[in-house]
Each structure stands twice: as structure tokens, then as C-alpha cells.
Amino acid sequence: MPELPEVETTRAGIVPHIQGQILQHVVIRDPRLRWPVPIDLAAKVEGKCLRQVVRRGKYLLFEFDHGAIIGHLGMTGSMRIVAHKEPPAYHDHVDLVFSEVTLRYRDPRRFGCVLWQDNPVMEHPLLASLGPEPLSDEFDFVHLLRVSKGKKQAIKSVIMDAKQVVGVGNIYANEALFMAGIHPHRQAGRISAARLGKLVESCKQVLSAAIEQGGTTLRDFVDSEGKPGYFKQQLQVYGRAGQACVNCDQALTESRIGQRSTVYCKRCQR
DSSP states (O other): OOOHHHHHHHHHHHHHHHTTOEEOEEEESOOOSSSOOOTTHHHHHTTEEOOEEEEETTEEEEEETTEEEEEEOTTTOEEEEEOTTSOOOTTEEEEEEOSSOEEEEEOTTOOSEEEEEESSGGGSHHHHTOOOOTTSTTSSHHHHHHHHTTOOSBHHHHHTOTTTSSSOHHHHHHHHHHHHTOOTTSBGGGSOHHHHHHHHHHHHHHHHHHHHTTSOOSTTOOOTTSOOOSGGGGOSSTTOTTSBOTTTOOBOEEEEETTEEEEEOTTTOO
């Protein structure tokens, strides 16, 4: 699944081509995504100027004066800049056609979405309850300490809860917990403020590094130009169960937390 760095990589890639441009035409080949593409989407946006493209968690918001298209890549989706003449493939469901280029949404498993929300955009149910961005100043040890206080829930579940902090995702939660030396199963409410502070910084470092290197190459992710990310080469625990820990050489352990693969070192993480 594309996570925050993959979505930010996509946003950064498409912005220079379409931000500030007039959206001339909307092509909907198959509206059957996770939620149906609105049948009146074209009427809402054709002939309107796309003011900016911003990211909120794993959502991309294509903002116009009167509202925004809300996009999500789901499990296997991508948004790519293509030439007008490039023929669509079987899983290319939606095109946003601008004067010079087309933004093409591809989603083989159709778990993503292309929706519309009138202003105020952040009142949409998918956005209204999201927690702070992990790379923002709002996400600090004070915030994590407050949302962890008294919780018996595993700390990995807390940092993956979008209502507490939005967009960390499974891959980077594994990596941040390893960097911070915190066992993913440890009860959130039993972790000291100092260690939570270290975890906050680890989340920021891991996500920033992944964004800089273009996300991961896991499964289907490609960036806005169709190129894979490169961060997978630097993953220290995720996808490495049974292999040697990069710090102590002990075999990494895999378990499940919230039905998600969790890989950690029993010796280095406590």
C-alpha cells in the first residue's frame, strides 16, 4: 500500500505540471472505486483553475476555489503525468486533462478513491477526524505522551491510528520503532516521555528519508513519472523477518499487530 512518503512523492511530482492550470476535461472510464466517482465530477471542475495540490495524511487534495477533488491511492493505485496521446491501459480509470498533460489515475484493485467535497473541504468525513501530520510541529512528544497516557494498546497501534497521528503507515512504523529501540508490542501507556520523544524523532527521520528517496519499491508503487521508489534498499526490519538484525546479528522476529506484519529485534527493542 502506498504510504505517506509515496503519496508525498506523487504530489511533488505532479505539482509542477498541473498546479495553476485549467482543468479542461474529466474522463471517467470506470467509476467503481472504493466509493463511486461522483457522476457530476466533470460539471464541478471542468473549466476551473486548479489552485494547488496538497497532501493530508495519505489523501491528495486537488483544490479549486469552491472545493476539492479528494484522491487516495488505495492498495495499488498511482497517479501519473502522461501525454494526451498515450492510450489508457485496462486499469486506468480516471483522467484529469489539462492543456499540456493528462493526470491519469490507475488502480488495479480499485481500493482507492476520487471524490469531491465542497468547501470547507476538511469537513469531509474522511478528513475531519485525522490527527496531526507526523512531520509537523504538532506531532511532538507532548502530543504522543498525551494520546498514549493510560493506554494498554501496543505502541505500534497508537502511531498507526490516523486519529492520533496521520499517515505513518505499517512500513515506517516498523522502521521508526526499530530506530527508537522500542518493542512494537509494548503498552503505549508504559513508555517514558523520553522514549516517546525519541520515537517521535524516529518517525520524522524515517519518513523524511523515505520522501527524499522516493518512497519504497514494495509491490506496485511508482511515482508520478512511473519510476519506482528507492527506500526499500534501506529498510532495516520491514520485510526482513528471520534475517540478521543490522545492529546485533540476532534473527529478526515477525508477529501480527492489528493484522499487520510487525518485524522487530527482541534484543535491540524493549
